[in-house]
Amino acid sequence: MARNGDKTRKTIMDTAEALILEQGFSGSSIDRIIDRAGITKGTFFYHFPSKPDLAQALVERFARRDLHQLTSKMEAAEQQTDDPVHQLIAFLAQFESLADEWTAPYPGCLFATFCCESGLFEDRTLAVMRETMLTWRSRIADKLRAAVATTPPRAPVDLDSLADAITVVFEGAFIVSRTLNDPKTVAQQLRHLQTYLRLLFGIEADTRPA
Amino acid sequence: MARNGDKTRKTIMDTAEALILEQGFSGSSIDRIIDRAGITKGTFFYHFPSKPDLAQALVERFARRDLHQLTSKMEAAEQQTDDPVHQLIAFLAQFESLADEWTAPYPGCLFATFCCESGLFEDRTLAVMRETMLTWRSRIADKLRAAVATTPPRAPVDLDSLADAITVVFEGAFIVSRTLNDPKTVAQQLRHLQTYLRLLFGIEADTRPA
DNA sequence: ATGTTCATACCGACCAGATGGTTTAAAAAT
């Protein structure tokens, strides 16, 4: 049964990520990971030289997927309309419908989990998280600058921090959702963000309540 | 050095809370806690029968302080004005000025940290967090109901989830602030929340940018 | 076809130190 290293590596990472989202990084011992993954210690250390290396691999994969969502959903929004404000709202609406379908296994963000244990990680690991958040800020802020150029906002706002508000809502809503055991929180909060943008740029409100 | 158990107990809790905010609960071993606190193992277990009991004590104290902030800042806001909308904005403004002064040691929320390791805790511990968040929701939602009674909102909004938005912004902003190493994030995001409320209830914008 | 070589993939016993927790006897402070 040799010769499928990629699949095994993926199994380890998937298992570890799920466990870490439940118990944190420190709380997810290698023994528990390999137990759940159905592999042995030798195999684990064949694929990852150390536990910090696993953390690095996980955070890099998470960041890659996260940035892919940013890009693909932004492109989809750009095909729906030419107006940057409506693009941003459409961008958020996609995440909202995605979150609206969630029910049982509560969502979690690897970044939040690692952030809450940040003292344990190497700089390179935390740097991936920081750079990913800054990429979001930059992409969204670009769109916001285009928006204010065509539609003057009804209140003075700083565009970088308004861009950050999206990340803030995601991270905060994940935590509140899990704490309250309420799967609807993320979708609801994304809806408030859309309402904020609508009000800010003077767009008539959606009929559904935020 | 006997007969001041309360002081020692407080030292243990303060040290543990600070450590947990850096490294998480699992990452904060009892050995490290007593090392930093300058006490011995015997003393620790004299005050706390087990590690889960320490978690419980910490979360209860945190909740108590948190609810005290809610009450005291709400009362202060109620003395500033009679209008519920302005009360809510004043309420948030107090937290904003508080957060605005922060510089070095980045903020953290024990609830967020515990939430990210929630699989490790007993139900009673998680229940304290849940009840605290629900108390916030209920108190803020009351105020929001009073607000919509006097001032009809410019967009249809669900009041419970709008109340939750405050908790969401706190939790999310803590995480983004720490990840980006940016002490201003929390204050900025609280400002956006105020702007949202102002726009929602048709109040002229503040001059400072959000 | 067949035996050999070789890198990849995997196993599981083993290790030293850390973990949460206990015990005991004695010393301080009130």
Place this chain on the structure above:
DNA sequence: ATTTTTAAACCATCTGGTCGGTATGAACAT
């Protein structure tokens, strides 16, 4: 006289990590 604290030894279990060995299968030479 009682509460609080210390110091140190002790325990079973868990921790991240190492190591020698094994199975696999494709490549290659024969």
